[in-house]
Amino acid sequence: MLIIDALLQGLLIGLLFALVALGLTIIFGVMDIVNFAHGEFLMLGMYAVYWTNYFLNIDPLLALPVSAALGVILGLASYYLLISYLLRGPAIAQLFGTFGLMLFLQYLAMFLFSADYRMIERGFLVGKSISFGPFVFEATKLAAGVLSLISFAVVYYFLYKTKLGKALQATAINKEAATYMGIKTEKMNAIAWAIGGGTVGIAGGLLVNFYYAYPMVGILFVMIAFACVALGGFGSVKGVFFAGLLIGVLEMIFPVFGHLVGSDFLGPHFKFTVVYLAYFIIVVVRPQGLFGWKN
Amino acid sequence: MLKVNEIEVRLSGIPVIHNISLEVKKGELVTVVGSNGAGKSTLLKTIAGTLHPTKGTITFENREIHRLSTPDIVKLGITYIPEARLIFGPLTVEDNLELGAFIVDDKNEVKKNLDFVYQLFPRLKERRTQISGTLSGGEQQMLAIGRGLMSNPKLLMLDEPSLGLMPKLVDEMLDAVSKLRDMGKTILLVEQNVFESLQIADRGYVIQTGKTIKEGKGSELLASEEIKKAFLGL
Ligand SMILES: Nc1ncnc2c1ncn2[C@@H]1O[C@H](COP(=O)(O)OP(=O)(O)O)[C@@H](O)[C@H]1O
Ligand SMILES: [Mg+2]
Numbered sequence: 001m002l003i004i005d006a007l008l009q010g011l012l013i014g015l016l017f018a019l020v021a022l023g024l025t026i027i028f029g030v031m032d033i034v035n036f037a038h039g040e041f042l043m044l045g046m047y048a049v050y051w052t053n054y055f056l057n058i059d060p061l062l063a064l065p066v067s068a069a070l071g072v073i074l075g076l077a078s079y080y081l082l083i084s085y086l087l088r089g090p091a092i093a094q095l096f097g098t099f100g101l102m103l104f105l106q107y108l109a110m111f112l113f114s115a116d117y118r119m120i121e122r123g124f125l126v127g128k129s130i131s132f133g134p135f136v137f138e139a140t141k142l143a144a145g146v147l148s149l150i151s152f153a154v155v156y157y158f159l160y161k162t163k164l165g166k167a168l169q170a171t172a173i174n175k176e177a178a179t180y181m182g183i184k185t186e187k188m189n190a191i192a193w194a195i196g197g198g199t200v201g202i203a204g205g206l207l208v209n210f211y212y213a214y215p216m217v218g219i220l221f222v223m224i225a226f227a228c229v230a231l232g233g234f235g236s237v238k239g240v241f242f243a244g245l246l247i248g249v250l251e252m253i254f255p256v257f258g259h260l261v262g263s264d265f266l267g268p269h270f271k272f273t274v275v276y277l278a279y280f281i282i283v284v285v286r287p288q289g290l291f292g293w294k295n
Numbered sequence: 296m297l298k299v300n301e302i303e304v305r306l307s308g309i310p311v312i313h314n315i316s317l318e319v320k321k322g323e324l325v326t327v328v329g330s331n332g333a334g335k336s337t338l339l340k341t342i343a344g345t346l347h348p349t350k351g352t353i354t355f356e357n358r359e360i361h362r363l364s365t366p367d368i369v370k371l372g373i374t375y376i377p378e379a380r381l382i383f384g385p386l387t388v389e390d391n392l393e394l395g396a397f398i399v400d401d402k403n404e405v406k407k408n409l410d411f412v413y414q415l416f417p418r419l420k421e422r423r424t425q426i427s428g429t430l431s432g433g434e435q436q437m438l439a440i441g442r443g444l445m446s447n448p449k450l451l452m453l454d455e456p457s458l459g460l461m462p463k464l465v466d467e468m469l470d471a472v473s474k475l476r477d478m479g480k481t482i483l484l485v486e487q488n489v490f491e492s493l494q495i496a497d498r499g500y501v502i503q504t505g506k507t508i509k510e511g512k513g514s515e516l517l518a519s520e521e522i523k524k525a526f527l528g529l
Binding site for chain 1: 343364366374375376381382383386393394395398442443446
């Protein structure tokens, strides 16, 4: 029973992990750029909902569009004001560029919001729980899982069923060939950053319902997102979905094992060791990831 | 329709095309032949806007195009089918074809062009849901050509469609090209298969190390001693 409960909780948090990682894998897939500032987009998405709720007294769920819009703006601004210039330089410049953006946004948040830990206190779902038979879920986590899934599904539909989405895929597969179809690379890059920022903004807005916002919060989640991207196969959207679920489940189930065998050694602090161990094993055994087609 | 006037093109600073001029008139099948490394692909990529000339001009329907980007040139009605084919391997055959019609907004026209391509290459219709990376070399070439036709371009540029194909497929591919011309398409074909392509072409240009060394009607070039000497070693 404990295991099944952990499995379900893991799947819920895994859906959120997948949404956090989605933008990272899309940007990587389209541009071969690792956005180190991705976690900071998440952090700012968390603050966006937090402050909207705090000052305007709007329910955190209704404030989600604010974090989504902020994410899109951050993505587009990063692309047009920074990345598009860095593209002219060597690949290492892009690495340092997004790393610099990460530091800048962290210290900007520190300056604007201080290092205090902040979490939503007033909200329709906050503090409530919902039970299905023997299983009890925190309402905020359930909502985060479900809305993550919906957001993911919308992006998936866009990528695989619409003309513009297929053009984005074409650019990810082969930029040069895509230009021969009349597809503009810069426009696709901008769309990738807009989706990347928007989805991680939403994820931040969901996360702040049950997790503290603070200027360095991005690091923890972006590390998990990196593991999802590598596990799923760099640039693979399906891959990052299943990798998110897998990591969510691993993270929840291992502490339960530890509890069952009465071992402190396998306690909660061990869970991320397992996550990153799984990451190493898959990267070594199958470097292209679970669903990767990029080499 | 297309006029290339005395262009020079450099790759990494080195002139690869020194001085090439050519013209393609509406409805013509023009071929540019030359051996490996002569600069044929560089020429087509320059017309397609992937490279830009350092000297000279390129005009299409009396409009200068040599400073435009590739997507803008595609919108004007020129498509380029690259030598390496560059199909979108992880996508299905039909997704590839639909991407070929990216600049076409009218759904009915996309459907019409799709029917046209399936008629030209029935094999593609049989394989429409197959992941295109798993097609054979010949089928991938058909897909590359079909994808290039999906926007119903005014000018189709083909870069060595017969490259790497079995002799039987080479003939099949060049037959398809001359069939397209008979249907009224304007085509600029680049080939190393000098004789086969001159046979189907209205006019031809022979290039060597980035310069035009001879031009004329396909049949005249075929009869020329110079060509025989250069390409058959006679
Ligand atoms: N990046 C480059 N820098 C310098 N020279 C190049 C480059 N790429 C190709 N070349 C040279 O340009 C010449 C023409 O190449 P290409 O247009 O591909 O010839 P073709 O298509 O006729 O075989 C070749 O001699 C090739 O070695
Ligand atoms: Mg070539």
